Amino acid sequence: MRIAIAEDSVLLREGLTRLLAEAGHEVVAAEGDAEGFLRAVAATKPDACVVDVRMPPTFTDEGLRAALLVRDQWPDVGVLVLSQWVEERYATELIAGRPHGVGYLLKDRVADVTEFLDALRRVADGGSALDPEVVAQLLARSRHPLGDLTPREREVLALMAEGRSNSAIAQTLVVGGGAVEKHINNIFTKLGLAPGERDHRRVLAVLRYLGTG
Amino acid sequence: MFLIRDLLSPRTWLAFSHHLAGLVIGLVVGIAAIVCLVLGVALLPLMLIGVPVIGLTLRGAGWFAAAERARFGLFLGSRIPAWQPGVRAGYRYGLLPSWRVYKERATWGEVGYTLARLPVSILTAGATLIVWSLSLVLLTLPLYDESLPSGGAIIGNTVVRGTPAMTVSVVLGLLLLVAAPQLTRGLAAVDAAFTRWLIAPPSNLAARVTELERSRERVVDAAEAERRRIERDLHDGAQQRLVALAMELGRAKAKLADDVDAARELVDQAHAEAKAALTELRDLVRGVHPPVLTDRGLDAALSGLAARCPVPVQVHVDVPVRPKPAVEAVAYFVVAEALTNVAKHSRASQATVVVEGHGFPGSLNVVISDDGIGGADQRGAGLTGLADRVAGVDGKLHVESPSGGPTIISVVLPCG
Numbered sequence: 001m002r003i004a005i006a007e008d009s010v011l012l013r014e015g016l017t018r019l020l021a022e023a024g025h026e027v028v029a030a031e032g033d034a035e036g037f038l039r040a041v042a043a044t045k046p047d048a049c050v051v052d053v054r055m056p057p058t059f060t061d062e063g064l065r066a067a068l069l070v071r072d073q074w075p076d077v078g079v080l081v082l083s084q085w086v087e088e089r090y091a092t093e094l095i096a097g098r099p100h101g102v103g104y105l106l107k108d109r110v111a112d113v114t115e116f117l118d119a120l121r122r123v124a125d126g127g128s129a130l131d132p133e134v135v136a137q138l139l140a141r142s143r144h145p146l147g148d149l150t151p152r153e154r155e156v157l158a159l160m161a162e163g164r165s166n167s168a169i170a171q172t173l174v175v176g177g178g179a180v181e182k183h184i185n186n187i188f189t190k191l192g193l194a195p196g197e198r199d200h201r202r203v204l205a206v207l208r209y210l211g212t213g
Numbered sequence: 214m215f216l217i218r219d220l221l222s223p224r225t226w227l228a229f230s231h232h233l234a235g236l237v238i239g240l241v242v243g244i245a246a247i248v249c250l251v252l253g254v255a256l257l258p259l260m261l262i263g264v265p266v267i268g269l270t271l272r273g274a275g276w277f278a279a280a281e282r283a284r285f286g287l288f289l290g291s292r293i294p295a296w297q298p299g300v301r302a303g304y305r306y307g308l309l310p311s312w313r314v315y316k317e318r319a320t321w322g323e324v325g326y327t328l329a330r331l332p333v334s335i336l337t338a339g340a341t342l343i344v345w346s347l348s349l350v351l352l353t354l355p356l357y358d359e360s361l362p363s364g365g366a367i368i369g370n371t372v373v374r375g376t377p378a379m380t381v382s383v384v385l386g387l388l389l390l391v392a393a394p395q396l397t398r399g400l401a402a403v404d405a406a407f408t409r410w411l412i413a414p415p416s417n418l419a420a421r422v423t424e425l426e427r428s429r430e431r432v433v434d435a436a437e438a439e440r441r442r443i444e445r446d447l448h449d450g451a452q453q454r455l456v457a458l459a460m461e462l463g464r465a466k467a468k469l470a471d472d473v474d475a476a477r478e479l480v481d482q483a484h485a486e487a488k489a490a491l492t493e494l495r496d497l498v499r500g501v502h503p504p505v506l507t508d509r510g511l512d513a514a515l516s517g518l519a520a521r522c523p524v525p526v527q528v529h530v531d532v533p534v535r536p537k538p539a540v541e542a543v544a545y546f547v548v549a550e551a552l553t554n555v556a557k558h559s560r561a562s563q564a565t566v567v568v569e570g571h572g573f574p575g576s577l578n579v580v581i582s583d584d585g586i587g588g589a590d591q592r593g594a595g596l597t598g599l600a601d602r603v604a605g606v607d608g609k610l611h612v613e614s615p616s617g618g619p620t621i622i623s624v625v626l627p628c629g
Contacts, residue, residue, distance in 0.1 A: 054504070061508045085495055087505040088520055089513035108491040111484065137520035 001124050004029040004049040006037035006063060007082075008056055016050060016110070023117050032056070034066040041070055041077060048078035048124035052107075053090065064090055071102060078123035082107045088137040091130060095207060103129030103163070119163075128163035128203050135161045138210045148190045156183040161206050219394040224290075228401035229345075231288035232338040235404070238284075239330035242277055246270060246327045265308040272304060274323040278412040281326070291405035294413045319414070326411040333407060337400040344393045351386030355379040431601040446497050454490035458483050506545050510535050511568055514545050522552045524583070525563045532570040536577050536628040543606050543626060544568060544579050550599050551581040551622050559585025559620060570628065579624040587618035 003025050007013040010032070017027045029040030033056050041049060049070060053063040067079045071094070080103040081094060091104050103123040109131065110116050119129035130138075135158050139146065149157065152173075159169045170180045184202075188194070193205050219225060249270040256263035282293045302313030302320075314320050358365050358374060365374035373382070465479035498504075506514040512530040519526035535541065548566055555564045561583035570577040589596065591612055599622075603610040608626035 060504070085499060085504060087509075087513060087517045089505060089509050089516060106495075108488055108495075111488050111491070137517060140520040140522075140525070141516060 001025045001047040001121070002028045002044065003120070004031070004037065004040050004044060004046040005051075006031050006034065006049065006055065006066060007052040008032045008054075009052075012052075012107075019110070019113060019116075023113070034062040038066055038069060041074065045074065046077060048080060048120055050080050050082060050120065053081060053083040061090075064093070067094065067102075071098065075101065077101070078120075078126070079103070080105065080120055080123045080129065082110070086131045086134045086137075088134060088141060091134045091138070095128065095130075100128055100203070101126045104134060105129060105131045106133060118168075122163055122165075127165075130162050132158065132162060138207070142210045144191070144209060146191075149187065153183050153187050153190070156180065157187055157206065160184070160187075160202060161210065163203055220390070222394065225394040225397055227288045228398045229341060231284070231401055231404075232334065232341050232397070234284070234288070235330060235334035236338045239332075239334040242327055243331040246274065246324070249273070250324075264310075268304055268308045268310045268314075271310055271314060271320055271324065272308075274320075274327045275301075277327050278323045281330075281408065281412065285405055285408060289401050289405055291402070291409075293405065293409050296414045319412075322411040326408065329407075329411070333404065337404055341393075341397050341400060344389055344396050348386050348389030348393055351382045351389065354382040354386070358382075428601065428604040432605045435598055435601050443497065443501065446493075446500075450493040450497070451490045454486050454493065458486040458490065461486065502542065503545065506541060507538070511541055511544060515548055515566060515568065518545070518549055518552060519566065522564070523556050524552075524559075524561055526552065526555075527563070527565045528568075529566070530568045532568060532577065534570070536570060536626070540577055540606055540608075540626050540628050543602050543608065544577055544624070546602060547579055547599055547610075547622070547624050548581060550595055554589065554595060555581075555583045555585065555620075558589070559583050559587075559618070561585030561618075561620075575628065577626040577628055579626070580621065581623075582619060582621040585618050585620060586616070587614045587620050588616035589614035589620050 003020055005013060005016050005020075005027060007016060007030070013030050013032065017030050020027050028044040028046050029037070031037040031040055037049070037051065049067075051063045051067045051070075053061055055062040055066075063083075064081060067081050070077055071079050075098075078101045079094075081090070082105055083090070084107050086104065086106050094102050094104050101123060103119055105116070105119060109119070122129050138161060139154070139158060146154065146157070155173060156169060159172060164172070166177060166180050166184070170177045173180070188205075191209055193209060249266060253263050253267035253270055256266055279295065282295055285291045285293050296319065302311050302317055304310055304314070310320075354366060354373075358379065363372060365372040367373070461479045461483040465476040465483065468476040468479065503514050503517070505517060511532055512528075515528050515530060519528045536544075548568075552564065552566075555561050562585075564581065564583040567580045568577065589612060591597075591614070596610075596612060600610045603624055603626065606626055608624055611623045612620070613622075614620040
């Protein structure tokens with residue numbers, strides 16, 4: 001994949017560049033501020049970009065605003081936002097209307113290299129990647145009661161909201177693919193969602209149900 | 214010039230009218246007050262009649278004081294501060310004074326003022342009238358001195374006549390005329406000061422200074438305690454983990470050459486250690502100041518807070534204009550502490566947070582309620598800490614937590 005990075009800390013920028021290069025990706029741009037990053041995206045049209053929320057000059061949410069711009073202007077570019085902390089509100093803004101091709105993860109997750117690369121791959125392919133902590137907040141703040149779900153079904157719902165595929169869910173929960181399929185069908189029936197949604201559209205349905213779509 | 218200016222100045226004549234009006238008003242109101250008081254005291258054996266009469270008299274003195282504030286403002290432009298609403302003791306049924314009414318200095322100040330109006334006005338109006346008329350008499354004496362029946366004004370046993378005496382009279386009259394406006398206005402100022410002493414609330418500056426000193430002390434203490442907490446958290450948490458991490462990496466480095474498996478295990482441990490350190494640092498940062506509060510305001514920050522609370526929390530935020538960062542931060546920490554308490558002590562099944570802020574300058578109202586067991590310790594460190602934080606921005610904290618519940622914490626933070 002061709003990847004652009006926006007991260008103001010030199011240490012992390014270099015680390016990310018190296019990590020991605022070692023994984024066989026091409027880092028086409030590594031910028032330290034939002035403006036340079038947006039110019040680079042316009043010039044290089046990468047497959048995906050990794051953006052830090054807090055960047056100069058005000059160190060508040062420049063990165064997030066840049067990410068929203070990229071999402072709106074270049075729908076083909078996957079946007080993975082990294083942050084030192086995660087907030088449900090940022091997630092809501094990021095996935096509003098289009099929960100595909102975007103991701104929002106805690107910076108710590110970079111430490112689990114395989115998982116991080118997997119999430120980046122999902123985002124670049126038009127999927128989504130939401131941090132488990134965000135998903136937990138979304139579930140806690142859900143507009144609808146989730147009381148009818150069994151604990152197992154809640155787990156599956158959370159993993160779906162994170163943007164994981166059936167096989168990934170099966171692997172995480174150490175169950176077979178059929179069992180996951182069954183749980184998902186149950187969830188959709190219990191929540192009154194249209195059955196048969198697959199992959200990206202399924203995430204959309206779930207997030208919309210939780211009150212962010 | 215200044216003579217004419219002072220003579221024609223509206224201030225002089227307003228003050229003059231003020232003195233005369235005071236005489237009339239003092240006469241009427243003073244007599245009414247005396248009659249009412251005597252009547253009230255005389256009827257005291259008949260409690261049902263006596264007490265309401267006294268109550269009415271006391272209230273009447275209050276109304277009179279209010280009217281006088283207006284009169285002083287109108288005639289003299291002197292501001293006599295009124296009492297803040299809700300500070301004074303009240304009356305039951307509008308007539309029966311509560312016990313506090315009798316104990317308040319303000320009540321007796323007003324009654325005293327009502328009775329003193331007449332004597333004070335007799336002094337001020339009398340002095341004013343005497344000076345003005347004397348000056349006019351002396352000035353005009355040469356015009357009619359000769360035509361007086363006695364052939365001249367009589368002072369003591371002497372008949373005053375002749376040019377030197379007339380010159381002295383005119384000069385004295387002029388001097389008095391120069392002094393009259395000053396005296397009129399000076400007496401008005403004295404009157405205003407006297408009135409202020411009796412019916413204005415005591416300057417609460419002293420009380421305010423004491424309160425501020427106390428709250429500043431507590432805020433400083435709280436900040437110091439907070440710094441110690443941060444230092445301790447950093448020292449016990451992230452710092453120890455980083456030490457362990459460095460140690461494990463060092464051991465892994467040493468093992469790399471001969472025992473790759475052991476080295477891999479150590480690297481795994483180090484990896485886990487590093488991630489735990491990150492989590493701890495993140496929680497610590499959020500406890501110091503949540504970045505989302507700065508970026509997106511109370512609604513977003515409180516949503517996040519509610520989402521992390523193990524008890525289900527409903528959040529309603531209606532704040533059209535963002536308040537000052539200091540006020541936002543206090544509101545946030547009040548809710549954070551309250552929700553921590555809800556989770557730890559209340560055994561509640563749900564909680565509600567309502568934040569409203571309408572009209573600036575106005576106030577931000579924060580109410581946190583839960584359906585738990587109540588009995589919150591108002592003197593506990595948590596709640597007094599909150600009260601101090603709230604006092605730091607001049608706000609008010611109110612805790613209602615009867616044992617058996619529910620608990621309602623409400624905070625009013627002025628923003629302006």
